[in-house]
Amino acid sequence: MTPIKTLLLCGYACGLALAVVGCEEAKQVAEPPRPVRTVIAKPAAIGEEVAQTGEIQANVETNLGFRIDGRVATRTAEVGMNVVKGQVLATLDPSDVQNEVLTAEAEVKSAEAAEGLARAELDRQRTLFKKQFVARARVEEAEANWRAANAKLNVAKTGLQTARNKLTYTELRAPDDAVVSAVAVNAGQVVDAGQPAITLSSTHERDAVFNVSERIYTTVPLDVQVEVALVSDPTIKVIGPIRDASPTADPVTRTYRVRIALPGAPDAMTLGATVTGRIILPGKSLIVLPASALTSENGKPAVFVVQPASQELVRKPVVVARHTATQTLIESGLNEGDAVVTAGVSKLRPGQKVTYDAAEVTK
Template structure:
């Protein structure tokens, strides 16, 4: 009997424990359902966002061409002579008036002396003709000389005058030739080519040297005919030169050719470049852009950051730690990298710039360090 009572009590205890466990499990499940889950935060890389700023928009036409000196001269001999001395070497800087080449003056001096002697002879003949003329005129006034004899001495006098003038011209020419035997630089610049050496014989108009001025250069850049209407004289250009990395140079549109270049559908545009430090050289290749229009101080964002269609444009703007859909009015002015925003954004706003990222408004976000 005692054994039966013990078994009954044990069974009652097991039932009680089961009931208590059931209550515990029920309460624990309810707690799990009530507890809210943590929101999922989307992390954005800094490269996937853009801080709105004010900037200048530049609309450009690409340029590419070769630099060449604006002022360049080929020095040629004005007399036929032998080269006695060459004082300029290729690459040497020279000043206006510096002696570059000396020609042999022996023959030129002899020629000058001969012309001077001829001039003196002509002057002596003129003096005699003038004396005869004066005598005949005096006799004519007294009635002792016929008109024919007077005319004869008058003609001889005028002929002598003409001979003196002719001989004087030859003397001047010989003296000028002697002066031209010393060839001087007509401007400041650099010797780019030396065409003669001492002992060479050069004819009249023979090439002696080439002198260039590097202070002003010019780029001849072909512009396609479908873009030439955008280019105008006075517009600025920015360009770079291989080998001078890290430097950007500027120039100005000086002239526009009225016709297309032969064999192409492009029109040459000439861009003048000031080269005060002489770092640019003739023959260097230049590439860059002509600034055909510029809009200053506008709010601008990357074009890929603007979403929606023509009827409703918007950007994903970071509002605190969440994303908001911000309507914007996009202006017509746009470059390849920036588009102007007329309204809807302010300087300093942060927006999502990566077009592949799609986020619903209110999504929690944070910007990572990468």
């Protein structure tokens, strides 16, 4: 064999060997389709649970004050004290009013004497008139005097009743069973009529009071039922309706005060206790995905979706409405029926071939 032919054969053999090696490398580089787990996107109306912290307050709070001026003589009420209907909470010095009562009693006695004398004179004039000893005019005059005396007696009796009523005003009594929530006077203090002295919180009805944001205030319907539970013991709970809501926002916090009625509230829900109120806001169309399905693209939330025709992955940006411990709720970015990858998304890339068993797809 000539040197030229030998050289050609060697070159051919080398080229063939390189081709074989290249084919083997190509076979090694080719990646098989990756099996993935998916879930089918299906929008559903999902309400949002909102929890708010508030406190227990009395439905009725009454500011008590004396109906007359005076100096406070005693005060038995203390903050936190339970009082019963009719219990004396504070008193005024009654000396001046007692003198008014004595004066009114004297005026009544004087008026009674004058009225008795006028009646006797009228009887005497009538007797004399029957015997024709006096003229009719004398009888009419006696009648007029008696009517005037009787009127003065009635006025004196009314004055006495007023003075006696005024004497009762020196005592400040509880109008109903309640708890003393505030005290604003002390013994020896001079107070004006109507000046707030003691605040009572009724124990008959209790409310849960919350300061809520504008979003909740404008979204929640007035007929919603709110679950209220004690923070210290969540097993103690009451479901009640909205009793009333503030029509304007607080100028500082920009929140709205909402009161929730607590029918049949247990004794454990004492005034001032901290509670949590939970409601479900009206739902909107969202797609629920496992939290493991979420990845990112350029720092924004995204998910991998399988293209049915090519069995390749596409990364779609999404708008997340909110998260839970195990789920992600998607507001937009997906279409109904999209097959969303739910596991191992950190190891996937766009355009990658995948396979999935239709029987394993969940809805």
